[in-house]
Amino acid sequence: MTEKHFIPTPYTNSLENGSFSWSSPSNIALVKYWGKKEHQIPENPSISFTLDNCKTTTNLTFLRKASHGGFSFEVFLDGEQKDDFKPKIETFFKRVEDYLPFLKDYHFKIETSNTFPHSSGIASSASGMSALALCLMSIEKLIIESDVTLSAAERSIDETYFTKKASFLARLGSGSACRSLEGDLVVWGKHDGIEGSSDLFGVKYPNDVHQNFKNYQDTILLVDKGEKQVSSTVGHNLMYGHPFAQERFKQADKNLSDMISILKEGDLDAFIALVESEALTLHAMMMTSMPYFILMKPNTLEIINKIWDYRKSSGSKICFTLDAGANVHVLYPEGEASQVLEFIQNELVAFCQKGQYINDKIGFGAKLL
Ligand code: DP6
Secondary structure, eight states, rough: OGGGGOOOOOOOOHHHHHHEEEEEEEEEEEEEOOEEEEEESSSOOOEEEEEEEEEEEEEEEEOSSSSEEEESSEEEETTTTGGGHHHHHHHHHHHHTTTTTTTEEEEEEEEESSSSTTTSOOOOOHHHHHHHHHHHHHHHHHHHHHHHHHHHHHOOOOOHHHHHHHHHOOOOOOHGGGGGGGGSSESOOOOOSSSSSSSEEEEEEOOOOEEEEEGEEEEEEEOOOOSSSHHHHHHTTTTTOTHHHTHHHHHHHHHHHHEEEEHEEEEEEEHHHHHHHHHHHHHHHHSSSSSSOOOOOOOHHHHHHHHHHHHHOOOOOOOOEESSSSSSEEEOOOOGHHHHHIIIIIGGGGGGGGGGGEEBBBBBBBEEE
């Protein structure tokens, strides 16, 4: 399958206006995407848990405009106009224009809100871009379904194609966003051991998953809620010419191969080792790029050490992962929830900014509202 698959059969658009709302969750990578080629193609495959509570709700209203002109849209976060979101959305519209030929027919009002606190340091690009991509797909579906010049077959868009194309579009907004549409585990990037996997979109993990991973918990400790010093996009670019890049891409591919058997066997010790090593490798890539940078904070390290001590003394299967920031995702099996929450309350909350954390767990993807 190539990009061409997502260019629609030319249609006559007679829709005047309307609106769609989708909610879409965030996700946390177990094997990380860090480094990309042109057109948002990842250097290595990645796999993530879809989250449940951390999500974005987007309402997209479209209104036919008089002249074709350029892109026309306004963005609101929690009811407040957000012009600083516009450049990212403009770039997204440019990237997806060939796949959504109706984009310049309308003026769009994008109204969005997140369930997690604003500027909590939790990336809203995955949930935000996937929710927006889904709203746009809903519009395209309606246009196609109401185009009487198309044949009955051309007018029907099946669910699989809808989700694939929405994920494909979301990827062009933000790479990790293509892993947010479905759950509970999603793979993005071609991998020989995972049928249907693609560099172009995320797919629901098709292989066997052991009971041990059902309802896995993720408590997100908010260590630093400030603006990141380095954006993910800049970080990805620093993988060009990075002295360890090629080895890292090979390692990620191998880690995903290992993850396939870990998920099947339910081997929690191997899961812990792989996931923590991925998190630290991601940050090691940041520390060894030129220019180099550190996104972990002293409290990130305090928490990691506390988790290691607790695991050693209690035999718990708790582990941590990190995304491109200072916050810590604490992962643990559902059966340990009450003990781990007690440990978090007693020992880790002290290292969180204003004592804040979010209890989340594996979720099942986006929803049309
Ligand atoms: C560290 O998806 O935010 O979270 O494609 O430039 O928008 P862009 O980057 P983004 O990168 C996420 C990187 C990561 C790892 C991951 O989610 O796999």
